[in-house]
Amino acid sequence: MLEQPPLILAIDDSQLVLTQLEFLISNQTPCKFIGFDCGYKALSSPEIHQASLILLDMNMPSIDGVEMLRKLSELNLQQPLALLSGENSLFLKNAASLASLHGLNIISCIEKPLSVSKLAELYKALCQFNKAPPSQKKDITYPSEEIINALYKHEYIAYFQPKVCSRTEKIIGVETLARWNHPQNGIVSPFYFIETLESANHTAELTKQLLKQTVEFWSINRTLLSNLQFSINISANELSDVSLPEKLERICTDASMPTSQITLELTESNIINNIRSSLDVLLRFKLKGFKLSIDDFGTGYSSMKQLNELPFDELKIDRCFVNGSAEDPSKKAIVVSTCEIAHKLGLDIVAEGVEKFEDLLLIKNLGVKSIQGFYYFKPCTQTEFLQLFQQNKEVTYSNSL
Ligand code: C2E
Ligand code: CA
Numbered sequence: 390m391l392e393q394p395p396l397i398l399a400i401d402d403s404q405l406v407l408t409q410l411e412f413l414i415s416n417q418t419p420c421k422f423i424g425f426d427c428g429y430k431a432l433s434s435p436e437i438h439q440a441s442l443i444l445l446d447m448n449m450p451s452i453d454g455v456e457m458l459r460k461l462s463e464l465n466l467q468q469p470l471a472l473l474s475g476e477n478s479l480f481l482k483n484a485a486s487l488a489s490l491h492g493l494n495i496i497s498c499i500e501k502p503l504s505v506s507k508l509a510e511l512y513k514a515l516c517q518f519n520k521a522p523p524s525q526k527k528d529i530t531y532p533s534e535e536i537i538n539a540l541y542k543h544e545y546i547a548y549f550q551p552k553v554c555s556r557t558e559k560i561i562g563v564e565t566l567a568r569w570n571h572p573q574n575g576i577v578s579p580f581y582f583i584e585t586l587e588s589a590n591h592t593a594e595l596t597k598q599l600l601k602q603t604v605e606f607w608s609i610n611r612t613l614l615s616n617l618q619f620s621i622n623i624s625a626n627e628l629s630d631v632s633l634p635e636k637l638e639r640i641c642t643d644a645s646m647p648t649s650q651i652t653l654e655l656t657e658s659n660i661i662n663n664i665r666s667s668l669d670v671l672l673r674f675k676l677k678g679f680k681l682s683i684d685d686f687g688t689g690y691s692s693m694k695q696l697n698e699l700p701f702d703e704l705k706i707d708r709c710f711v712n713g714s715a716e717d718p719s720k721k722a723i724v725v726s727t728c729e730i731a732h733k734l735g736l737d738i739v740a741e742g743v744e745k746f747e748d749l750l751l752i753k754n755l756g757v758k759s760i761q762g763f764y765y766f767k768p769c770t771q772t773e774f775l776q777l778f779q780q781n782k783e784v785t786y787s788n789s790l
C-alpha cells in the first residue's frame with residue numbers, strides 16, 4: 390500500500406500567508422496542505438485530528454490564538470504545533486509556555502514575515518519531534534487501576550542519578566528517581582504514572598518503598614557509600630499526614646542510616662499553597678535530622694519572604710531554566726537571580742539539567758556547588774551506579790574549567 394503524504398494544517402486569517410506557507414512547506418517536504426482562514430472552521434473540521442503538524446497564527450480577528458490554544462487542548466490534540474505571529478519573540482515565547490501548560494506539543498515559534506530558512510528550521514524541529522522517544526509524547530496511557538496495583542505488586546524501583554561537586558567533579562550525592570519495572574513494557578518513566586499516583590493520593594506508599602530501597606542499598610554498600618547524600622522526592626499531598634516524619638525516620642533507623650544523609654525534595658508551589666500544615670511537618674522533619682530541598686525552584690511563585698520562613702537547606706534550580714541558560718538571556722537572568730537569592734538565604738544550590746558545557750561554565754561561575762545533569766550522568770540502576778561511583782572515585786579529573 391502506498392504511504393499517504395503527511396497532512397499539514399495551517400490556521401491564519403491572511404489568505405496571502407496561507408498561500409506562502411503552502412508554497413514554502415511543499416518545497417521542504419511532499420505533503421497535503423490545508424489552510425483555514427478562521428479558527429472555528431479548523432476546529433470543526435475532521436482534518437484537525439488527522440494532521441501531522443498544525444501551524445497556528447496568534448493574531449486572528451474572529452477567534453485569537455490564545456483562545457485557539459485552549460480549544461485545541463480541549464480537543465486533547467497531541468500533534469506537533471507551531472505558533473506564528475507578527476508580535477515579538479517574547480510574546481511567542483509566552484504563548485508557547487501557555488500552550489505547554491495546556492499540554493500541547495509546541496515544536497516551534499515562527500516570527501513573521503515567513504522565510505525559507507524559518508520553514509527549514511520548522512521542518513528540522515518536526516523531524517526531531519517525530520524521532521523523540523515516547524517519554525516526551527504521552528502516546529500511551531496506563532489505566533489508573535494498573536498504575537495503583539503496580540505499587541502494591543512492588544513494581545516501582547529506585548533509579549539513581551548522581552550529583553557531582555562542580556569543583557572536584559566527584560559524586561557527592563544521588564537523587565532517587567522512580568521507574569516502573571513493567572512486566573511487559575520494561576522500564577517506564579515517571580511521566581506515565583506519577584500524576585496518577587498523586588491524584589489518587591498514593592505517593593506516600595511510593596515514597597516509603599523508594600526510601601526503603603535507597604536505605605537498603607546504602608546499608609549493603611555502607612563502606613563505599615558512607616558519605617553520600619541521598620535525595621528522595623515527596624509530593625505535596627503527603628505533607629497532610631502529620632505522622633510522615635516518624636514513618637520516614639523509622640525506615641532510616643531500622644537500617645541504621647543517619648537521617649542527616651537523606652534530603653527530602655519538595656516542589657516550591659506545593660509547599661506555598663498550603664504553608665501552615667506543611668510547615669508543621671517540615672519543622673518536624675528538621676527536628677529529626679532530615680535535610681530539606683526546594684525542588685523545581687523558579688516554577689512557582691514564592692517570594693523571598695515566604696522562602697525565608699521555611700526551614701530549607703537547599704534549593705534546586707529547575708532544568709527548564711538551567712538547560713540553555715548560557716545562550717538564552719531570560720533563562721540566564723532567572724538562573725543568576727536564583728543564585729543570588731539562595732546565597733542571601735544561605736541555601737546550598739543544586740543545578741539540575743546541566744547537559745551542555747557552556748551551561749556548566751555559567752553555573753560554575755555563579756558559585757553553584759552541586760551539578761545534576763546528563764553532562765555528567767543519567768539516572769541508572771543500582772549496579773550501574775556502583776560501577777560508575779567506583780570509577781569516579783578513582784579518576785582524577787583535569788579540573789580545567
Ligand atoms: P524531578 O524531581 O525534577 O527530577 C529530575 C528529573 O530531571 C528526572 O527525570 C531526571 O532524569 C531529569 N534530568 C536530570 N538531569 C537532566 C538533564 O540533564 N537533562 C534532562 N533532559 N533531564 C534531566 P525523571 O526521572 O523522568 O523524573 C521526572 C519527575 O518525576 C521528577 O522530576 C519528579 O517530579 C517525579 N518523580 C520521579 N520519581 C519520583 C518519586 O519517587 N516520587 C515522586 N513524588 N515524584 C517522583
Ligand atoms: Ca526532584
Ligand code: CA
Nearest residue numbers: 685707708741
Ligand atoms: Ca526539577
